[in-house]
Amino acid sequence: MKPLPGLFSRREILKKLGLSAAAVGLASLGGARAQAADSGTASPGPSAPPAPRGPYTLPELGYPYEALEPVIDAQTMEIHHSKHHQAYISNANRALAAYPDLGRMSPEELLQNMRRVPGSIAVAVRNNVGGHANHALFWDILTPGGPKEARGALASRINADFGNRDTFLREIGEAAGARFGSGWAWLVAYNKKLSVISTANQDSPLMDGYVPLLGIDVWEHAYYLKYQNRRSEYVGAVMSVVNWDKVGERFAAAMR
Ligand SMILES: [Fe+2]
Structure with a gap:
């Protein structure tokens, strides 16, 4: 064009x-x-x-x-x-x-x-x-396939810890948008409870004792060619292709 x-x-x-x-x-x-x-x-x-x-x-x-x-x-x-x-x-x-x-x-x-x-x-x-x-x-x-929403025990835990799914989605979107410069927004488990955090650069939640379940890369290299400066649009779109079976497997392992 x-x-x-x-x-x-x-x-x-x-x-x-x-x-x-x-x-x-x-x-x-x-x-x-x-x-x-x-x-x-x-x-x-x-x-x-x-x-x-x-x-x-x-x-x-x-x-x-x-x-x-x-x-x-x-x-x-x-x-x-x-x-x-x-x-x-x-x-x-x-x-x-x-x-x-x-x-x-x-x-x-x-x-x-x-x-x-x-x-x-x-x-x-x-x-x-x-x-x-x-x-x-x-x-x-991001492996293609799987459900587009959390199911089972993970869905229940999200509802218990965030109130409902929409609040979780809003929180992770806000964490991704608020991360200044480059970094990640995460759904993490800690002491068997879920929360949303963000990390700078390539810092891993593992460094602080969290178990990462879902991460959104908000470095410009992850989205700039298609979305340019529209990070929030990218974040909303990428959440639509998350394979929640994969997140669920990580959740199950973290809860053991
Ligand atoms: Fe990246």
Whole structure:
């Protein structure tokens, strides 16, 4: 579609930023680009040695990049998964290269035990192992199929802890909208009760003892190509493609 006078097409925006569409994967548009560098997700540069191949590897998405169209476009999914998520994994593998004992822990276990992480790699682990775990959860709860609303014990718990489903949806929407800059909005379990929280950057709820059940990525790289500055529209849309069976499985595990 031809852009309106005075507005730039997506291709022109990328050109002005000196980026090809594919290159956006290593540094998302706008302010998130600088933030990515701050948080350890930027490319380490052409002279850096290749990242170790482990301990982490990029998990299969399990469904095609176009599976969530039109809510999340295929290009965003491909860049998000194959570039951004991969960058977190590569940077996490670099950080953990000298600490094989830490690398043998699952990402979730490591995030729950940040006190064991040496100070020299603590920021890199927080940002990149957090980024890995957060995105792995995100892909899972967006697996196509499943019910579009919570059912059974999870629905009952939502009603008990939020009053009703609409209040929960309003709270998570507000948490996503209120998160300044980049981060996540979450439905979490803590002491077998549910609540909504948000975290900055790639901080994981696991670092504070919460069990994440559902996460909404509100980094611009998650929505900018399709929704530009309309974060609330993206949040409402992405909530419509949540697979509540997957959230329910996480809820059941957290309640054990
Ligand atoms: Fe993301």
